[in-house]
Amino acid sequence: MTAPPQEMKRPVNKDGRQYRKSQATKMLILETAVNCFVKYGYHQTTALKIAEVSGLSRGAMRHHFVSKIDITRAAIDYLYEKRLQAFREAVTSIPADVDRIVFAVEAFWSQVNHPLYMAFFELSVASRTDSELAQVLRPAEETFNRTYMEMAAELFPEWSQRPDTLRVALNLARYLLEGMAVDLVARESVEAQGVLHLLERLLRDLRDRPDLRG
Amino acid sequence: MTAPPQEMKRPVNKDGRQYRKSQATKMLILETAVNCFVKYGYHQTTALKIAEVSGLSRGAMRHHFVSKIDITRAAIDYLYEKRLQAFREAVTSIPADVDRIVFAVEAFWSQVNHPLYMAFFELSVASRTDSELAQVLRPAEETFNRTYMEMAAELFPEWSQRPDTLRVALNLARYLLEGMAVDLVARESVEAQGVLHLLERLLRDLRDRPDLRG
DNA sequence: AAGAAAACAGCCATGGCTGCTTGTTAATTT
DNA sequence: AAATTAACAAGCAGCCATGGCTGTTTTCTT
DSSP, X not given: OOOOOOOOOOOOOTTSHHHHHHHHHHHHHHHHHHHHHHHHOTTTOOHHHHXXXXXXXXXXXXXXXXXXXXXXXXXXXXXXXXXXXXXXXXXXXXXXXXXXXXXXXXXXXXXXXXXHHXXXXXXXXXXXXXXXXXXXXXXXXXXXXXXXXXXHHHHOGXXXXXXXXXXHHHHHHHHHHHHHHHXXXXXXXXXXXXXXXHHHHHHHHHHHOTTOOO | OOOOOOOOOOOOOTTSHHHHHXXXXXXXXXXHHHHHHHHHOTTTOOHHHHHHHHTOOHHHHHHHOSSHHHHHHHHHHHHHHHHHHHHHHHHHTSOTTSOHHHHHHHHHHHHXXXXXXXXXXXXXXXXXXXXXXXXXXXXXXXXXXXXHHHHHHHHXXXXXXXXXXXXXXXXXXXXXXXXXXXXXHHHSOOOHHHHHHHHHHHHHHHHHOTTOOO
């Protein structure tokens, strides 16, 4: 009986060109994965297909990510990172002297029309019947939701006196825009203008008239 | 060279017990298929699985439906038939002396919470990346949409003077409720009450105040 | 009652995807 | 420059879904 081989793995050198190449390849794989989710849907996206589109061999893929769920895990992080970042940018770039509701609606709407949203949507739907995926997706989504709420609270400080009204308003906006996006997915055309204007009007009402429940 | 065998197929006897059994089996298959779509998702539902759950052999299945897309085609007809029927029932059962908006919202909302909606939703999402399925689904969906609009027009005759406002209102209601349903799918909890009340209020405003655009 | 057709069972060949293994080249450490 | 490890290539065995074929039983027609 010998002692177990004390695998003293040397630390990764983050400056070496090997490391950078590895990172680049990983990014390539993740981007390809997300693109495939959008283009083929989650379940049609196989590990093999990702490898092929990336221009890598199956073995090379495996070196970086062992299985599809591994890729997916990393891709989800990557995806949500980007979504949050885009969100933050959109919100912080709103000028101070305009009606922020119009801008906020527009920002969310363009979010939801972005290809990245499609990827998220595919994952979300797939996760309903795939508990492994659901486990991976849930935390990322919770983070996103929390940030969404927090940013909204920052964006509308005058609203913070009635947090429950704000909550309902935010939920409504979100459901509506996501519902529009879904119809956009399936039916490719959505009567966006009128609906968006109505939403803006409703949000203004909710914000400006405290006596508006029921 | 003989003449082509002039296949004089005898007409189906719709009273025979063979025919009825066939119909029953077909129904069983379709119901199983829809259930599988809900339970496993469209792509996870294989022809084999449908056969197994139905308690049929692969050959027996094949006798009734050659391929999965065949089953799906028939299942879609079956599904939309049921959805439309449920819709019609819900609408026609609304009493005359109440605010029909509340009832209509409730009717649509319970529609969208029904398992059948989940099946439709799965198909709809899958059709984005599956053109064969899209082809099958599109006509059924168009029929449903048309009927939805028509029934709404019947339900709110006083609104028919401003068809564009009605259109926008109907679209908004639909997008919102579907968006809620989607979130329900993925996150299992939706702040329904407040949002539904807001929707009702908005619809009432739109109906009763003609000066409300912009 | 006999022939035809429908309803059903089960097998086989094919092809795609997965997990795993082995081999090769390039970079890094000492 | 020798040894080590990372990066990538490529193949294999197993699994499962599919399409298609053949055989058996039940029902229908005449």
